Amino acid sequence: MVSRTAALPVAPIGDRTEPGGTGSADRLNRFFETACDRTPSAVALECGADRLSYAELDTRANRMAHHLRRLGIGPGRPVALMLPQSVETYVCLLGVCKADAAFVPIDPAAPPDRVSFILRDVRAAAVLTTSALASGADWAGPRRTCPVIEVDTCARELAPLPSSRPPTEDGGPEDPLAYVMYTSGSSGRPKGVEIARSSICNFLRVVSPVYGVRPQDRVYQGMAISFDFSIEEIWPTWAAGATLVAGPAGPARLGAELADFLQERGVTVLYCVPTLLATVPHDLPRIRSLVVGGEACPCALVERWSRPGRRMLNTYGPTEATVTATWQELLPGRPVTIGRPLPTYSVVLLDERRRPVPHGDVGEICLGGPGLARGYVGRPDLTADRFVEHPLAPGAGSGLLYRTGDLGRMTADGEIEYLGRSDAEVKIRGYRVSLEEIDSVLMEDPGVAQAGTALVNANDGDRVLAAYVVRTGDHDASDDDLTARLHKRLRRSLPAYMMPSTLDFLDRLPVMPSGKTDRRRLPPPAGRRLAAAGRRVVPVRGVLETTVRDAWAEVIGTEPGELSAQADFFTDLGGHSLLAARAVSVLRGRPGTGGATLRDMYEHPTVRALAARLRSSAGPPAGPAAKQPRP
Template identity: 70%
Template sequence: MAPRTTTTPVVPAPGPGAPDNANPVGITGGLNRFFEAARDRAPAALALVCGTRRLSYADLDARADRAAHYLRSAGIGPGSRAAILLPRSVDLYVWLLGVCKTGAAFVPIDPAAPPDRVAFILSDVDAAVLLTTSALAARTARGAAGGACRVVRTDICAEEVATLPAVRRTADEDPSGTGDPLAYIMYTSGSSGRPKGVEIARSSICNFLRVVSPVYGVRPQDRVYQGMSLSFDFSLEEIWPTWTAGAALVAGPAGPAHLGVELADFLEEREVTVLYCVPTLLETIPRDLPRVRTLVVGGEACPASLVRRWSRPGRRVLNTYGPTEATVTATWQELLPDRPVTIGRPLPTYRAVLLDERGRRVPQGAVGEICLGGPGLARGYVGRPDLTADRFIEHSPADHGRRLYRTGDLGRATGAGEIEYLGRADAEVKIRGYRVSLDEIDNVLLEDPAVAQAATILTTPPGARRTGADEHDDDDEARDHVLAAYVVRADVG
C-alpha cells in the first residue's frame, strides 16, 4: 500500500532575496489574500506580463478592487457563483481577482467551449453573473437568457469600472453559515454526456497553496508561464503559487496555444524561469531553455525519455499528480534521469492509499485503485448526490472515518514507498492533459436521431494525438455545438 506521508518533504531553501514573510502559512481568507499579501510586501513588483502590457502588484490590485466594487453593486458576493468566459487578457486576471475579492465562487468556462456546453454549465451551476466580452456574448446569450444570470460585457463596462474606488474591503460573511464557502467550481468531462461540476471549498485551495508553495519554491524574481485555459485546474497551479511568492506571471498569447519552436521562442523572449506544462506539449519544444530552472509536468504520464532530455544541473523537474476532485495536485516527485518515473508521495496534509474492488488495502507491490484523502477533497459534484456518493467514500476506522476520493486511476507502490501510475480503470482518457470520458462522446453522438450506434476510441497516429469517434453520421456542426474542442478529432471538419 502507499504509505501515509506525515513528515514534511525535503524542499529547496528560499532563493536569494526571498522575504521571510513570503511564507503563506499565516494567511487567512480567500485566494485574493495570497495575492494581496504579496502586493503589500512589494507593491511595485511586476505581477503580470500580458502581451505588451506590464502590471505591478499595486496596479493589478487596484484594478481588481474596482472590479470587485462593480460586482458588489450588482449583488455579487458570498454565496454567488460568477461564471468567467474571457479570453486570456489583462481583463481575465483582473476579473478573476475581483470575483475572489467579493467572496463569490468563480466558475471558469473555456472561450472555445461550444454553445451548448456553455448553456449547460450556466444552468447547472445557477450562475448569478456571466463575465464575458461583446464578441463572445452573442454565443452565450441563449444560455444566460434561460435564468437569472446577468451578462456583464467587460469591454462595455470598462469606462465605468475605471471610475470606481480602488478600496480593498473584507468580503462579506458567507450566508451558508458553514464558515467555509466555495472558492470555485471546475467542470470536467462526464460519462452521462454532460460535464460535471466539481465544488472546491476555500479551505481546500488555500491549504493547497500553503503546502505546495515550499515544494515548488517559486521566488519573487521568477517569471512563470501561464499557458493553460482557466477552465483547466492546472492553470491554478500556474497562477496562484506565482502570486503567493510575489513573482511575475507571464500570460501566454491569446488564441490557439503555442507549441514547438513558436513556444520556445516565446518563453525565451519573455525570460521565463518556471514552466508548468503537460508532457505532450513539452515534447514539441525542439531545444533546451537554459533560463528555465523549474519544470513542473502533470496532467498525463511523463515518459522517462523526456526526463532525460530536460534534466540538467541547476534545474528541478517535478512530476505532479492529482485530479480536480483533490484540488489541483495531491502527489509529487522530483524526477531524475537515473530513477524510475513515479507520481511520488502525497503532499503534506494529503494522503494516498491503494484499494481493491472491495475497498481493502492491497498488499505491497499489488495493483490497486489510487484513492486520495485529506483537506484537498472536493465537496462533491453540483447537483449529483448519486455520483458524489459513488466517488467520495467513507473508509475504514483505520483512517479515522475520513473521506477518500476514488480516482479511477490504477497504481502500485514501489519498494521506495512511491506510487507508480499504471493508467485508468475505466473509459476515461487524457488528451493534452484534459480529462475526457469516452462515454460522454458516445452519449452526445447518440443524441442525434440519425445515429444508431457510436463507439469512441483513443488513437495515436504518427506525429499526432487525437480521439477518433466511429459514428454512423457526419453531422460535424451538431457535434461541435456540444463537445469541447480538445475532444474533437484534429482531422475532422
C-alpha cells in the same frame, strides 16, 4: 497501502485572517494581497504589451470586487468567467475572489449548448465576458440565465468605485466555495467540481515550499483558466510575489515559437503537459524549474530536459483533489512515477471491494485529506459513488477518499507507479475526457443504436479518439450522410479536444461480461475521417500543393488521394495544435517548403492556401530568368 508520507499534519501559521491561518477566513486573494503589501511595485503580470505591478492589479481588482458587491454578489455565489486571455481575465479572476464569490471559468471556445448548460447547472449569479462574446453567442440570447457583465464596456461604471479592498463579508457559509471547475462527464454533460476555500488555501500553503517559486522568478501562464492546471501557474506565483507572464495567443503556444517567446520574456519557471514540452525543439537555459503534469511523462523527455541547476517535477492530481496531490522530482536514469503525497494529502490503493491492497499489488488510486472537493454540482449520486469512507480511518464518518479511477502500484521506495485507467475516462494532450460523454452525444441521434469511443494509437505515436457506432435498422441514411450528421452534432455539443478523429460503423460492439462496451477489443480505425466524411475531394494542382498535401496526409494518417486541397486542417481534417506542429516539422524537411511556420498553418489552413503562402514568401527564383510570383 498508505504511502509513508500520508496524512502529515499541517501546523497553523499566523492567525485566522492571514493566508496561513485556518478556518473560514482563508481566501485566495489574501495570498496575493500579502505579496502586494510586501512589494507593491513588483510586476505581478505581463500580458502582451501590458505590465501591471501588484499595486496596480490590486486596485483594478478591488474596483471589480466593489462592482460585484453592488450587484448583490457575495460569499460563495458563483460568477462565470468567459474571457479571452487579456489583462481583464486576471483582474476579474482576482476581483471575484475579493468579492468573496466563487469563480466558474468557462472556455470562450466552448459550444453554446455547453456554455448554457454550465450557467444553468451552477446557477451563476453573473457572467463576466466581453461585448463581442456576449453579442455573438447563442447562450446570451433568449436562453440567457443570468446577468451579463461586459468587462470591456463597463470602465465608466468601475472608474468611480473605491480602489481600496472591500471588507470581508460575514454571514455566509462557514467554508464557502472558492471555485467550480467543469470537467468531462459520463452522463453526456460536463460535471462541476466544487472546491471550498479551505481546500485551495490548504493546497497553496503546502505546495508553495515544494514548488519553490521565488520573488525574482518569471512564471509562464499558458493554460486556459477553464482548466485547473492554470491554478498552479497563477496562485503560487502571486503568493511568492513573482511575475506571471501570460502566454501568447494562437500558434505561438507551442513549438519553436513558444521557445522563442519563453526565451525573449526571460521565463524561469515553466508548467506544462509533456506533449507540449516535446514540441519545444531546443533547450531553454533560463528555465530553472520545470513542472510537468496532466499525463504520463516519458523517460526520454526527462533525459532531454534535465541539466545542472534545473529542477524538474512530475505532478499528479485530479480536479477533485484540488490541483495536485502527489509529486516526484524527476532525475535522469530513474523510473518516472507520480511520487508521494503532498503534506496533508494521503494515498490509499484499494481493490474492487474498496479494501487496501497488499504492498506492491495493483489497486485504484484513492486520495484523502483536506484538499478533497465537496463533490459535484447537483449530483449527489455521483458524489456518493466517487467520495467514499476511508477504510483506515479510526471511526465512521471521520474521513473520505476520492476514487480517481486510476490504477497504481506502490514501489519498494514508497512511491506510486501510475498504471492507467480502470474506467472510461482518458487523458489526451493533458485534457480529461470521459469517453462515455462522447458515446452519449452519438446516441442522441435516432440513427445510432449503440456507440463506443476509444483512445487509440495513431501514426508517429500520436493518440487520437476513435468513435464506433452500430446503426439502427429503421434509418436509411447513407453512411456518409449519417457521418456528416454526427459530426455536426458532436461539434455543437463538445469542445474541440473531445472531437473524435475517426468514425467506424460496426455490426455490433464488443462487450464485457457485465454488458459494458469492451473498449480494448474495438478494432483499429478503418480510416474514415469524421470531419472530412462526405466532402468533395478537390484535387491538388502543381508540385508545391502536392508536397503540402502529402505531408499533411502523412501526419494525419490518411491516403493522399483522399485529402482535398480545400479542406481545412483543423475544422475539416480534425487537426489540432500538436499535429500542426508535426506537419510544419515534416514540411521543413522537404524541398520548397522549408520556410513553413506554425503561424502559416493557422492563417492558411488549407493545402491550397498554405502552398500559395509558401510560394509568395519564397519570392522569385534567382537569376536572369526570374519570374514574378503568381498572385
